[in-house]
Amino acid sequence: MSEENIEEMSPSKRKMLAKLGKLPAGDQAEASTESEMAETTEDIGDIEEMSPSRRKMLAKLGKLPSDLPSKSRPSKTAAPARKTPTAAKSTATGEVHPLVSGKIKRSVKPKLEFKVERRGWLSLAFGWLAFLLGGIPAFATMILRFLFPNVLFEPPQSFKAGYPDDYTIGAIDETYKEKYGVWIGRTDKYIYALSTVCTHLGCTPNWLSGESKFKCPCHGSGFRKTGVNFEGPAPRPLERHWIGLADDGQIIVDKNIKFQREKGQWESENSYLPWT
């Protein structure tokens, strides 16, 4: 840089160099740069008497003579201004600026960088807050909701099971076992809907008409025709479902409501359909 002829430079290059403080003071066109130079020559008081922290600060700003032993390492941002004010003054004579020979790279506006550094955590904090409180829960909710479809392709919980007189007294009807998981039985007094879920571990028992019992193939639980358990590990009777009559005279079974004998619910209304 120092070898170049300042007079031959383009105005823009000269301006840039002036900003970087690489031009002799006399050639600097920018008023702001001049004022910066003026700052460097201000009275900084007695160096020996000032506090260490102030001396450190001044050293960083490049306002201390370089020959003074400075305890602090000059920060990188302040590196270009490290040279002494006396050296800067000497450039007025037209000699080569001593700064030119130094490494001048990350220079110019330490104040601006400082501001960014100081308030950087704000945007960082807001960013993380928005991400943690907004983004992640929103995505998690969406994905969770996606796993619950709006339409189910499975048999409804409530269904019509034909007319009461279709059923034989004393028999167990298995028509709705496969699709709905329900046996329908009829006695001489009432009709009832039995769940096909074994009360032991949830297998599906078989109806053995010859022995007139339900027998679970998994662990051998046995249930009477009424659904009451009598052998094997099953701890309680089969459950019954809500049963009633529709307006058209058909039986309706609703699996959403169940009746358990051990709770005395088999006496409840709609736990059986009176029919003689």
Added chain:
Amino acid sequence: MRKRQAKRPGIFQQIGQSVGNNVIVRSIFRTGGLPVNWDRRQRMMGVLNNVFLHLHPVRLPKHAVKVKYTWCMGGLSFFTFLVLTITGILLMFYYRPTAEHAYMDMVDIGEQVPLGIMREIHRWGAHLMVLSVWLHMFRVFMTGSYKPPREFNWVVGVILLTLTLLLSFTGYLLPWDQLAIWAITVGTNMGRASPFLGYEGPGATLMQIGDVKLVHPAADAAFVLKAGRFVGEATLLRFYVLHCIGLPFIIMIFMAVHFWRVRKDGGISGPT
């Protein structure tokens, strides 16, 4: 101001010191405590010790984040891949690759499932990924970043491009509508003209031992793709498995190599 900052730790440092100094945190971050307290060396070690970051360079050159130079297309390609992986897995919950169910499942994903846009995200994401991979390749070519020492990574990149296109192609069949079936018919029919391996291709007649033909309509490249002479249920299952398991598995291996080589070849190329 500077002095004060040097002496008093910032708010993150304070939180980190109070929260981060226990056996659980130290066992997760072997470098010591929460990342907020780390000095320069610990930050480097933190990157090196992290399974997710170890493909990543410890330090980034400033030019690496210049959008004007990189267009961020490599990163966007990877981002779309992540989006496609997540949405793809979610779609698999509702899609059955059988001739009976495939089309209606695809329709139901749009109409009966919450966030019916999920399939569209996957579809548009796929288009975007193909686009960004091409643009990434274009950028690398125009900046001369394929030159040594990055010539091997360029080859890996070409393989990744091919795999991206194959993923796009196999995914195209899955809606199982007329467009999909006939597009794949056309696409796989091209396999018939493969040299030596397609029964209509050059050199196919050479592929025989005595009178026994090794390459014929029921045994050639197109047949392997379709698992039959025409696009049928077997093709759907084959493309489904390739699309969801096979190709993603292969592309992830090559992606790992690709990212690792970016770092090992001297980081993201920069303006010279």
